[in-house]
Amino acid sequence: MINAAGRDIPEQIKGIKDIKLYKGEFAYTPSTVKAGKKIRVGIPHTDKILENIDASIEKIGLKDGQTISFHHHLRNGDYVMKMVVERIAAKGIKDITIASSSLSPCHDFLINYIENGTVTALESSGLRGELGKYLTKNPQALKKPVIIRSHGGRARAIEAGELHIDAAFMAVPACDHLGNATGRKGKSAFGSMGYAMIDSAYADNVVLITDNLMEDPVYPYSIPQTDVDYIVKVDEIGDPAGIASGAIRMTKSPTQLLLAKYAAEIMEQTGVLKEGFSMQMGSGGASLAVAKFIREKMEKQQITGSFGIGGITGIFADMLKDGLFKAAYDTQTFDTAAIESIKENPNHIEISASFYANPWNAGPIVNNLDTVILSATEVDLDFNVNAITDSNGICMGASGGHSDTAAGAALTLIVVPLVRGRLPMIRDHVQNVVTPGDSVDVIITDRGIAINPKRKDLVEKLQGSSLPICTIEELQKIAYEFVGKPEEVELSSDDKDIVAVIEYRDGSIIDVIRKPILD
Amino acid sequence: MQLNKDCILKNTATAGFEEKNDILITVEASNNDDITVDLTSSVLRQYGRHMKELITATVKEAGFTGIKVTAIDKGAWDYTIKARVLAALERGMK
Numbered sequence: 001m002i003n004a005a006g007r008d009i010p011e012q013i014k015g016i017k018d019i020k021l022y023k024g025e026f027a028y029t030p031s032t033v034k035a036g037k038k039i040r041v042g043i044p045h046t047d048k049i050l051e052n053i054d055a056s057i058e059k060i061g062l063k064d065g066q067t068i069s070f071h072h073h074l075r076n077g078d079y080v081m082k083m084v085v086e087r088i089a090a091k092g093i094k095d096i097t098i099a100s101s102s103l104s105p106c107h108d109f110l111i112n113y114i115e116n117g118t119v120t121a122l123e124s125s126g127l128r129g130e131l132g133k134y135l136t137k138n139p140q141a142l143k144k145p146v147i148i149r150s151h152g153g154r155a156r157a158i159e160a161g162e163l164h165i166d167a168a169f170m171a172v173p174a175c176d177h178l179g180n181a182t183g184r185k186g187k188s189a190f191g192s193m194g195y196a197m198i199d200s201a202y203a204d205n206v207v208l209i210t211d212n213l214m215e216d217p218v219y220p221y222s223i224p225q226t227d228v229d230y231i232v233k234v235d236e237i238g239d240p241a242g243i244a245s246g247a248i249r250m251t252k253s254p255t256q257l258l259l260a261k262y263a264a265e266i267m268e269q270t271g272v273l274k275e276g277f278s279m280q281m282g283s284g285g286a287s288l289a290v291a292k293f294i295r296e297k298m299e300k301q302q303i304t305g306s307f308g309i310g311g312i313t314g315i316f317a318d319m320l321k322d323g324l325f326k327a328a329y330d331t332q333t334f335d336t337a338a339i340e341s342i343k344e345n346p347n348h349i350e351i352s353a354s355f356y357a358n359p360w361n362a363g364p365i366v367n368n369l370d371t372v373i374l375s376a377t378e379v380d381l382d383f384n385v386n387a388i389t390d391s392n393g394i395c396m397g398a399s400g401g402h403s404d405t406a407a408g409a410a411l412t413l414i415v416v417p418l419v420r421g422r423l424p425m426i427r428d429h430v431q432n433v434v435t436p437g438d439s440v441d442v443i444i445t446d447r448g449i450a451i452n453p454k455r456k457d458l459v460e461k462l463q464g465s466s467l468p469i470c471t472i473e474e475l476q477k478i479a480y481e482f483v484g485k486p487e488e489v490e491l492s493s494d495d496k497d498i499v500a501v502i503e504y505r506d507g508s509i510i511d512v513i514r515k516p517i518l519d
Numbered sequence: 520m521q522l523n524k525d526c527i528l529k530n531t532a533t534a535g536f537e538e539k540n541d542i543l544i545t546v547e548a549s550n551n552d553d554i555t556v557d558l559t560s561s562v563l564r565q566y567g568r569h570m571k572e573l574i575t576a577t578v579k580e581a582g583f584t585g586i587k588v589t590a591i592d593k594g595a596w597d598y599t600i601k602a603r604v605l606a607a608l609e610r611g612m613k
Contacts, residue, residue: 391562391565392564421539421540421561421562421593421594422540422562422565422566422594422595422596423562423565423594482596483566483596483597484566484569484597486562486565486566487564487565487566487567487568489564489565518564
């Protein structure tokens with residue numbers, strides 16, 4: 001079955017009920033009501049604090065076949081998933097689905113627990129590292145393909161009851177004895193708890209795991225005590241070096257800076273850069289570097305923006321502090337400088353993943369974006385964007401907020417070098433679609449800029465511009481003149497070799513990742 | 520059969536580096552007339568066939584036969600590949 005992104009989706013996929021094909025950005029209208037969590041009665045003067053993780057697994061009565069969730073605010077420094085999965089395995093519990101808001105290389109340990117049958121399914125935004133390679137090569141190691149969701153898509157799936165969480169194990173950098181928790185305090189502070197807020201609100205059981213159990217009431221809190229069943233204290237929830245990088249620095253790469261400069265120019269020349277505008281910058285080198293050029297233009301023209309969304313970095317936090325924007329909406333705080341900002345600056349606002357990007361609520365903030373600047377692992381002639389697999393078809397990226405922000409923003413800019421190493425980044429067809437060409441307006445490369453022909457208004461506005469505007473086909477041709485046309489990577493057509501299903505943010509299937517035939 | 524009397528590889532020689540966008544070429548004389556290429560590359564699936572052909576043709580055009588080429592590639596473009604092959608051959612003649 002061919003979907004609206006031109007991808008061939010099998011009629012049946014193991015373990016996936018009700019296959020909905022992607023039909024366009026806003027094609028589906030839900031008619032259901034929100035899911036709810038199991039009602040709980042807190043008994044006066046009982047203690048939520050348990051001795052260890054084993055006790056929490058016993059208390060919630062975790063069984064074979066259930067779904068547990070984690071958040072990825074600890075990024076590549078997360079210790080908590082391993083702690084929990086080890087204890088689940090030690091108890092002989094099998095057939096667990098792990099629904100994490102994302103997965104990092106620190107979760108490569110899961111390979112062992114997949115091989116011994118403890119973990120049999122994964123749902124995540126990202127799939128990378130050794131785990132990504134392993135599952136790409138051994139898709140049949142799990143009982144069904146991995147489900148890849150965007151950040152907004154995951155919030156939607158939870159709220160709509162498509163992803164039911166039996167138990168959420170939430171790492172928190174600080175909480176009080178009643179379970180009020182924040183990401184702002186403690187040695188493992190990571191800032192916003194945007195992903196964790198959804199899991200805590202909808203999971204049947206919520207266990208907080210903390211290395212900072214505070215005697216005084218914690219306020220403001222991101223997870224309220226009313227959602228928390230148990231608390232376990234451990235020595236460390238994560239490795240500070242992996243949780244947050246020091247202040248993310250501006251790239252020095254001339255290519256990245258050129259891409260950023262073009263993006264800022266386009267914002268100016270299309271009239272986006274005006275009083276009260278809003279934007280999101282991806283965390284990639286080029287997209288983040290746009291801040292440098294935008295700042296110069298805003299200061300020179302005395303423009304104040306309305307808000308920024310993130311993925312907030314120190315670079316954006318500085319713009320907020322300097323009064324260039326009125327507010328920063330933050331689901332996930334990227335570096336130590338931004339963590340300081342969310343602690344101190346009242347205009348730096350913590351939001352949930354649903355507030356950020358869930359297409360099925362009355363107003364995710366992405367809907368009000370004027371511009372988003374995003375990177376890509378590759379793009380194609382139809383303006384589709386891949387952000388999950390590399391040119392060899394190996395899972396090494398994440399869906400993240402890519403398709404969410406691209407659908408919401410009035411102007412979606414993709415920054416990508418024309419050639420990486422020897423590989424041309426404009427393909428006939430991307431290896432996998434994460435964001436459909438429907439949402440992409442301009443592709444910016446170091447050798448030229450292509451406007452989606454569907455955006456006639458932009459083509460018109462940029463006519464006569466000094467920017468190197470050309471067609472996407474011309475850009476591809478330039479790349480081929482440099483490096484030649486690459487041969488296609490051969491993929492297995494066997495439906496048993498589907499590594500992952502990529503859900504669009506509305507839950508429809510935009511693509512499947514098939515196992516590449518490697519030597 | 521040697522096409523050109525000057526084109527004799529006296530020593531095993533290398534050119535290039537195992538760096539991004541470069542290729543490390545090692546050439547050595549083999550005991551038959553064939554040109555063989557042993558290629559490791561980060562873009563083997565996309566350009567492997569093309570690169571082997573290019574390396575073989577470059578060796579042949581330079582007038583050599585009976586050469587074993589070992590290439591470790593990190594995404595070099597054609598002009599780099601050609602230059603590294605020729606440099607390795609020239610070094611091997613001395």
